[in-house]
Amino acid sequence: MEKLLIEGGKRLFGNVVISGAKNAAVAILPAAILSDEGICKIDNLPQIEDIYCLEKMLAEIGASIKKEGKDCIIIDPSGIKSHIATGEEVRKMRASYYLIGALLSKYGKAEVVFPGGCPIGVRPIDQHIKGFEALGAKVLIEHGIIKVYAEEGLKGSSIYLDVVSVGATINIMLAACKAKGTTIIENAAKEPHVVDVANFLNAMGANIKGAGTDVIKVTGVEHLKGCEYSVVPDQIEAGTYMIAAAATKGDVTLINVIPKHLESITAKLIEMGVDIEEGEDTIRVSCKDKTHGVNVKTLPYPGFPTDLQQPLSVLLSISEGRSIITENIWEARFKHVDELKRMGANIKVEGKIALIEGVEKLSGADVVATDLRAGAAMVIAGLVAEGYTTISSIRHIDRGYENIEDKLRGLGAEIKRIKTDEREFECD
Ligand SMILES: CC(=O)N[C@H]1[C@@H](OP(=O)(O)OP(=O)(O)OC[C@H]2O[C@@H](n3ccc(=O)[nH]c3=O)[C@H](O)[C@@H]2O)O[C@H](CO)[C@@H](O)[C@@H]1O
Numbered sequence: 001m002e003k004l005l006i007e008g009g010k011r012l013f014g015n016v017v018i019s020g021a022k023n024a025a026v027a028i029l030p031a032a033i034l035s036d037e038g039i040c041k042i043d044n045l046p047q048i049e050d051i052y053c054l055e056k057m058l059a060e061i062g063a064s065i066k067k068e069g070k071d072c073i074i075i076d077p078s079g080i081k082s083h084i085a086t087g088e089e090v091r092k093m094r095a096s097y098y099l100i101g102a103l104l105s106k107y108g109k110a111e112v113v114f115p116g117g118c119p120i121g122v123r124p125i126d127q128h129i130k131g132f133e134a135l136g137a138k139v140l141i142e143h144g145i146i147k148v149y150a151e152e153g154l155k156g157s158s159i160y161l162d163v164v165s166v167g168a169t170i171n172i173m174l175a176a177c178k179a180k181g182t183t184i185i186e187n188a189a190k191e192p193h194v195v196d197v198a199n200f201l202n203a204m205g206a207n208i209k210g211a212g213t214d215v216i217k218v219t220g221v222e223h224l225k226g227c228e229y230s231v232v233p234d235q236i237e238a239g240t241y242m243i244a245a246a247a248t249k250g251d252v253t254l255i256n257v258i259p260k261h262l263e264s265i266t267a268k269l270i271e272m273g274v275d276i277e278e279g280e281d282t283i284r285v286s287c288k289d290k291t292h293g294v295n296v297k298t299l300p301y302p303g304f305p306t307d308l309q310q311p312l313s314v315l316l317s318i319s320e321g322r323s324i325i326t327e328n329i330w331e332a333r334f335k336h337v338d339e340l341k342r343m344g345a346n347i348k349v350e351g352k353i354a355l356i357e358g359v360e361k362l363s364g365a366d367v368v369a370t371d372l373r374a375g376a377a378m379v380i381a382g383l384v385a386e387g388y389t390t391i392s393s394i395r396h397i398d399r400g401y402e403n404i405e406d407k408l409r410g411l412g413a414e415i416k417r418i419k420t421d422e423r424e425f426e427c428d
């Protein structure tokens, strides 16, 4: 088993380059199979396990995938013959559900195994299904496989999402972009990755308007073609490094970011006493004094992102006074709290609320990355804690953070990946 070993107490200084956004890239790769003519060259792809997993899935159904340089791939979908994706990889990640929208759009049918992803609570897909059905598809779930058929073809429709869902918004865009007529998605998600996927599809020839607002209009087109595209910078990876810089009382400049996408985290950090300087595509985060506690509610974009709640809870744990986190999106996104408590944090969880009393310091311990962002939280905790921290189950971290230990070492952290003889305990 691999673990991360961190010697805490080093302040982070210097520059860190932010990678392409996981949550955009995991939808853009499946979207690329929609090309009826030509290849897609996709750049600024994060080098993370979720992307490697998707590349394998696409190759399994017949796509040709070629790497070009470090973070660019070329996808040629002309060899795809199958509408079925039920392999081992599909189960490993959440975003494999985008294969449903993409295959349905391409073939009028799709059979995809139920997706996996972070164990952060019940993760229904009823809004995806509602969207596919509104477009004229029949949906059947059998033996853990989602089977979607549109024998008469897909027809544009109006869909009002009952909850703001990133996945359902993107999946309906994918399914609708070659449907007959116009589809309107109301109460749509507005996250930067939703906009990025719409931009990618438009670069392929789709006609999608309104992405980034809560009403998206998709006018079906007959034909999509290949394109060249660069994935938007990762808002969540950037936020994680911003929090790490503040927590270690460091001075870090993030390169390759879109400051607008980070407004909710920037505002929260400023409220806590952190200094932030925004450039055109950079953000400098510095912090000399102890930060103070604040209240945070997770909300769909442009609210504070749930994916940064766990990393922020570490900074709040060592801030002066009391903080309250309200987690409004996922019902089980406080699993990291028990791990933080091992390091001396004072946190009480009641339902969707975590009550945090700031402590003077954290101390190193053996902890577990219970999910992806919990893992990022443990890394930040290890960086600020006194002594040594080891983090296990780091496969979760590898799903979403490119070279986390190299990037942090570049900022002066003492962190390394170690191999142990222990077998990994699979808890999800
Ligand atoms: C690969 C990816 O992009 N993952 C992100 C995506 O997950 P994901 O797309 O799975 O999350 P959603 O935005 O769909 O979920 C938001 C809320 O809607 C609910 N819901 C969702 C779909 C549905 O059909 N029915 C339903 O009730 C969920 O239970 C949750 O409470 O957005 C989440 C919310 O920003 C992030 O935490 C994840 O990192």
Ligand SMILES: C=C(OP(=O)(O)O)C(=O)O
Pocket: 022, 023, 093, 094, 095, 116, 117, 118, 120, 307, 372, 373, 400
């Ligand atoms: C929850 C996350 O990922 P996924 O939806 O892929 O499980 C995340 O990126 O924080």
